[in-house]
Amino acid sequence: MAQKPSIPKGTRDFTPRETAERNYIFDTIKSVFKTFGYAQIETPAMENLSTLLGKYGDEGDKLLYRILNSGDAFSGIDFDAYKQEEGQYNSKALSLQVCEKGLRYDLTVPFARFVVQHQNEISFPFKRFQIQPVWRADRPQKGRYREFYQCDVDAIGSRSQMCELELVQIVDRVFNKLGVNVLVKINNRKVLTGLAEICGAPDKVVDITVAIDKLEKVGLDAVKAELMEKGLSAEAIRTLEPVLTMSGDNDSKLDTMRRIMASSETGMKGLDELAELLSLIRASGVKTPCEIDLSLARGLNYYTGAIFEVKALDFQIGSICGGGRYDNLTGIFGLSDMSGVGVSFGADRIYDVLKGLDKFPANLQSGSELLIANLDPETLTMNLQLADALRARGISVEIYPEASKLKKQFDYADRKAIPFISINGSEELANGTVNIKDLKSGQQRSFPKEDSTAMAGFISGQAE
Amino acid sequence: MAQKPSIPKGTRDFTPRETAERNYIFDTIKSVFKTFGYAQIETPAMENLSTLLGKYGDEGDKLLYRILNSGDAFSGIDFDAYKQEEGQYNSKALSLQVCEKGLRYDLTVPFARFVVQHQNEISFPFKRFQIQPVWRADRPQKGRYREFYQCDVDAIGSRSQMCELELVQIVDRVFNKLGVNVLVKINNRKVLTGLAEICGAPDKVVDITVAIDKLEKVGLDAVKAELMEKGLSAEAIRTLEPVLTMSGDNDSKLDTMRRIMASSETGMKGLDELAELLSLIRASGVKTPCEIDLSLARGLNYYTGAIFEVKALDFQIGSICGGGRYDNLTGIFGLSDMSGVGVSFGADRIYDVLKGLDKFPANLQSGSELLIANLDPETLTMNLQLADALRARGISVEIYPEASKLKKQFDYADRKAIPFISINGSEELANGTVNIKDLKSGQQRSFPKEDSTAMAGFISGQAE
Numbered sequence: 001m002a003q004k005p006s007i008p009k010g011t012r013d014f015t016p017r018e019t020a021e022r023n024y025i026f027d028t029i030k031s032v033f034k035t036f037g038y039a040q041i042e043t044p045a046m047e048n049l050s051t052l053l054g055k056y057g058d059e060g061d062k063l064l065y066r067i068l069n070s071g072d073a074f075s076g077i078d079f080d081a082y083k084q085e086e087g088q089y090n091s092k093a094l095s096l097q098v099c100e101k102g103l104r105y106d107l108t109v110p111f112a113r114f115v116v117q118h119q120n121e122i123s124f125p126f127k128r129f130q131i132q133p134v135w136r137a138d139r140p141q142k143g144r145y146r147e148f149y150q151c152d153v154d155a156i157g158s159r160s161q162m163c164e165l166e167l168v169q170i171v172d173r174v175f176n177k178l179g180v181n182v183l184v185k186i187n188n189r190k191v192l193t194g195l196a197e198i199c200g201a202p203d204k205v206v207d208i209t210v211a212i213d214k215l216e217k218v219g220l221d222a223v224k225a226e227l228m229e230k231g232l233s234a235e236a237i238r239t240l241e242p243v244l245t246m247s248g249d250n251d252s253k254l255d256t257m258r259r260i261m262a263s264s265e266t267g268m269k270g271l272d273e274l275a276e277l278l279s280l281i282r283a284s285g286v287k288t289p290c291e292i293d294l295s296l297a298r299g300l301n302y303y304t305g306a307i308f309e310v311k312a313l314d315f316q317i318g319s320i321c322g323g324g325r326y327d328n329l330t331g332i333f334g335l336s337d338m339s340g341v342g343v344s345f346g347a348d349r350i351y352d353v354l355k356g357l358d359k360f361p362a363n364l365q366s367g368s369e370l371l372i373a374n375l376d377p378e379t380l381t382m383n384l385q386l387a388d389a390l391r392a393r394g395i396s397v398e399i400y401p402e403a404s405k406l407k408k409q410f411d412y413a414d415r416k417a418i419p420f421i422s423i424n425g426s427e428e429l430a431n432g433t434v435n436i437k438d439l440k441s442g443q444q445r446s447f448p449k450e451d452s453t454a455m456a457g458f459i460s461g462q463a464e
Numbered sequence: 465m466a467q468k469p470s471i472p473k474g475t476r477d478f479t480p481r482e483t484a485e486r487n488y489i490f491d492t493i494k495s496v497f498k499t500f501g502y503a504q505i506e507t508p509a510m511e512n513l514s515t516l517l518g519k520y521g522d523e524g525d526k527l528l529y530r531i532l533n534s535g536d537a538f539s540g541i542d543f544d545a546y547k548q549e550e551g552q553y554n555s556k557a558l559s560l561q562v563c564e565k566g567l568r569y570d571l572t573v574p575f576a577r578f579v580v581q582h583q584n585e586i587s588f589p590f591k592r593f594q595i596q597p598v599w600r601a602d603r604p605q606k607g608r609y610r611e612f613y614q615c616d617v618d619a620i621g622s623r624s625q626m627c628e629l630e631l632v633q634i635v636d637r638v639f640n641k642l643g644v645n646v647l648v649k650i651n652n653r654k655v656l657t658g659l660a661e662i663c664g665a666p667d668k669v670v671d672i673t674v675a676i677d678k679l680e681k682v683g684l685d686a687v688k689a690e691l692m693e694k695g696l697s698a699e700a701i702r703t704l705e706p707v708l709t710m711s712g713d714n715d716s717k718l719d720t721m722r723r724i725m726a727s728s729e730t731g732m733k734g735l736d737e738l739a740e741l742l743s744l745i746r747a748s749g750v751k752t753p754c755e756i757d758l759s760l761a762r763g764l765n766y767y768t769g770a771i772f773e774v775k776a777l778d779f780q781i782g783s784i785c786g787g788g789r790y791d792n793l794t795g796i797f798g799l800s801d802m803s804g805v806g807v808s809f810g811a812d813r814i815y816d817v818l819k820g821l822d823k824f825p826a827n828l829q830s831g832s833e834l835l836i837a838n839l840d841p842e843t844l845t846m847n848l849q850l851a852d853a854l855r856a857r858g859i860s861v862e863i864y865p866e867a868s869k870l871k872k873q874f875d876y877a878d879r880k881a882i883p884f885i886s887i888n889g890s891e892e893l894a895n896g897t898v899n900i901k902d903l904k905s906g907q908q909r910s911f912p913k914e915d916s917t918a919m920a921g922f923i924s925g926q927a928e
Contacts, residue, residue, distance in 0.1 A: 004797075004798065005515055005577040005580050005581050005797045005798075006512060006515075006581065007507070007508055007510075007511065007512065007515075007577075007581075008508065008510050008511070008512055008564075008565050011508035011509075011510055012508060013505065013506070013507050013508070013578055013581070013582065014505060014506040014507075015505060015582065015585065016503030016504060016505055016592065019503070019504045019505055019506055020503075020504070022506075023504070031858075034860050035855040035858065035859065035860050035861065036855065036860070036861070036862060037831050037832030037835075037860050037861060037862030037882075038831075039480030039483070039484075039830045039831040040480060040483045040484070040487070040830070041477065041478060041479060041480055041483055042477070042478040042483055042486075043471070043477050043478075044471050044472065044475035044476060044477070044611050045475075045509060045567075045597065045599070045611060046471075046472050046475055046529075046599070046610075046611065047471065047472070048470060048471065048472055051469060051470075051471075062534075063534070065510075065531050065532075065534065066531070066532040067529050067530070067531060067532070067567075068529070068530040068531070068532055068559055068562070068563055070526075070527070070529065070601035071555075071601075072552075072553075072555045073555060073559065074543075074546075074553040074555055074558050074559075075551055075552045075553055075555070076551050077551075077553075079538075079543040082538075087539055087540050087541075088536075088539045089536075089538040089539055089541075091535075091536045091537060091538055091539070094538050095532055095537065095538075098532070098562075099532055100472075101472050103509075103531075113469040113471075114477055116469050117469045117470065117471075117477070118477065118479065121479065123876060123879040123880050125865055127831070127862065128480065133509065135509070135510070137534035137535075146510075147508050147509060147510065155865070158865040158866060160865035160866045162838070162863060162865040162866070163865055166862075169852075173855075280844075280848075283844065283845040283848055284848045284852070285848070285849065285852060333468075333469045334468065334469075366503045366504070367501050367502075367503040367591070368501030371501075374626070380744075380747065381747040384744075384747055384748045384749070385749065388633075388748065388749060391499040391500065391637075394495075394499065395499065396498050396499050396500070396501050397499065397500070397501060398500060398501030398591065398630075399626060401589055401619070401622040401624035401626040401627055402622060402624045402626070412587060415587040416587050418501075
């Protein structure tokens with residue numbers, strides 16, 4: 001019985017080409033993480049719901065994929081007890097009766113759980129990276145999927161700004177390798193707290209940040225009006241004004257803020273952190289522009305120090321990487337006083353950027369580099385040996401599985417974009433030679449059959 | 465509120481060391497797949513239950529992880545309609561009401577679904593590999609997990625024995641690279657069918673295969689008794705006896721079988737396939753021993769031609785790789801007449817074999833290769849530049865994040881098994897030199913600070 005096959009909404013198949021392109025991104029990111037001494041870990045796709053629930057807010061709890069308990073999930077449950085009105089049930093409570101496990105929603109909570117669970121095996125500062133899919137029952141839309149990969153890198157167990165520096169260096173190197181021009185925006189939660197404090201409105205951090213964010217769009221007067229509407233006093237707004245209107249480079253911004261922040265210990269601490277990080281960035285030789293941006297409000301709920309966001313300069317898209325410092329992430333699992341800092345690379349958006357800017361390497365190979373034509377049983381042994389010798393040199397080689405017409409074999413190479421073909425028949429067998437043709441340029445060369453080094457050089461485009 | 469964190473039964477966290485070891489296996493397998501021109505694809509973790517159900521037998525259906533529908537999964541469901549007796553429900557039917565999706569149970573069914581769904585984008589023969597986790601609600605036990613990786617390689621769209629040969633070559637090369645001695649056992653479903661036919665009992669294929677499998681353990685007489693018990697005639701058993709007692713190499717086994725199989729067209733076809741494959745294996749230069757084994761009953765339900773199983777020779781464990789040819793895998797999704805053949809590498813068992821035989825490379829690095837000590841702000845810039853230069857040469861380097869006591873920094877290197885340390889203070893700064901110490905051998909060397917090539921050579925153990 002034939003079914004018309006499909007996949008769940010918001011999920012994707014990746015074809016050979018897409019997989020090769022995605023692997024190019026993952027491998028680039030991974031290789032940079034490694035040169036900075038970060039070690040890879042992996043955690044299970046399924047976590048206990050007790051680990052996940054309550055960590056992402058009410059909205060997040062709703063977006064968790066829950067796994068039906070295996071065996072008989074329903075027996076013994078008094079469904080009537082969860083009935084609300086005719087045909088309606090208390091879904092939240094009932095789902096806890098039939099589901100104990102959920103799918104990973106991000107990599108941060110599993111990381112915190114991992115650190116607490118393995119704390120006796122770990123040496124701190126612990127520098128880890130993790131590249132795995134996460135799942136969210138979000139409404140699918142362009143660029144938003146229900147299954148997507150996160151690439152997280154975190155250092156936990158040190159308060160040094162050297163950790164922040166490393167993340168900026170990693171961002172610098174990753175996007176340099178990928179050939180994408182980016183801007184790193186930097187903020188600090190303590191500075192935002194300081195601003196709210198000097199306004200005498202320590203509970204208005206979010207309002208102030210949101211207002212600053214609108215500055216470019218709506219102008220100073222509108223922002224001031226909004227702040228007043230949110231309950232800030234005229235004096236507070238006057239205090240804040242130099243910050244709202246400040247311009248220039250990072251140093252002059254720091255100066256402006258220092259002048260008004262003196263009364264806030266937290267704010268001054270934040271400015272010191274910012275200044276130290278910017279000075280480290282200068283010393284490190286990072287080429288990517290880094291800019292203080294007070295409107296960065298990302299993850300305001302749990303970040304306690306630096307906040308980062310990375311924007312592509314030549315392509316219109318949301319932030320492609322972001323993160324910050326959190327002082328008590330593992331506290332929820334019973335391990336307090338563990339300061340950490342990390343960023344997450346958004347593989348799907350980076351993919352869109354590389355596609356949009358045409359930055360994928362031209363020679364990304366998702367299949368064979370060489371097709372050896374299959375002519376007849378007599379030359380098969382010779383061709384098998386040829387394939388073997390080239391594979392030993394790392395060349396991707398396939399022999400056409402059947403001794404079909406040459407036209408069919410050429411078509412196959414063409415459809416699969418295999419760049420080289422080797423056709424060796426009785427004449428080559430007698431002469432002990434091998435023909436290899438570059439299907440793009442049309443160039444054809446003949447090699448002594450022992451000289452697989454020269455053949456591999458020809459195929460990989462390296463001079464001999 | 466602190467929770468004691470844990471992960472679901474049958475799932476695992478992988479520490480940096482374990483992840484590095486597992487990646488070594490995946491990367492080795494992947495690199496071999498690639499040199500044979502197989503292209504990687506990925507499919508979603510979640511599939512529609514309609515894709516998965518009925519493909520793995522009743523037992524398999526029970527082991528599928530089902531995902532609770534998001535939003536309000538329960539409303540509108542008449543639970544009473546599924547009630548069987550007090551407190552019991554028809555779990556199978558009810559779960560279909562609240563779950564539309566399930567987790568991938570293997571990579572074969574998603575592959576079949578992929579081929580049918582993307583048939584117009586695919587060039588056949590389609591050679592793909594896939595390395596992804598699968599989930600089964602099996603009872604966890606030693607070596608059996610609820611989340612584990614499969615590494616599948618398949619060619620679909622050709623009936624040529626060249627495809628079977630390639631799989632044997634891939635097995636040969638993978639285990640050669642991993643340093644594990646293996647034996648490839650080969651059977652053919654058509655030969656088993658033939659044996660049953662010449663016994664006049666075409667429905668007794670499984671009984672005959674099971675009986676042959678017991679031969680070594682229980683002896684000829686017991687096997688004959690069992691076959692009689694299963695309903696085979698005395699004459700049928702007499703016909704079969706030469707096969708039961710056959711020994712020697714593959715050619716003599718083929719001879720023995722050919723002598724009794726003449727009356728079964730299917731059987732003779734199977735023997736031709738076996739003979740052709742063995743002759744191709746000989747021509748290809750495969751070094752791994754390959755042996756006809758009629759007791760191989762693996763996947764008897766869907767294999768239609770070759771059947772493979774790979775055993776480790778020096779380590780006691782079940783098969784570490786296996787597969788076969790299936791003539792109609794995509795038929796369930798409406799695409800008929802697509803013959804394919806594939807094998808699956810069992811990463812977890814291969815891991816156990818490499819651990820047991822101590823075959824992981826000694827220098828598998830799961831973190832930094834070099835720790836640069838952090839002495840004071842004065843030397844930090846120099847050390848940052850040093851780190852940068854070495855990273856550019858692919859060396860994994862970290863700078864200790866704080867200017868702590870040297871003892872603490874040495875301890876850190878020791879606990880994290882970082883093999884080299886570089887301590888550069890005011891003297892080195894003045895001299896323009898860099899010290900690097902091999903913490904294992906105790907050897908220490910001084911380099912001009914520009915000579916990162918020589919430093920990288922010292923660290924990676926390469927002669928300069």
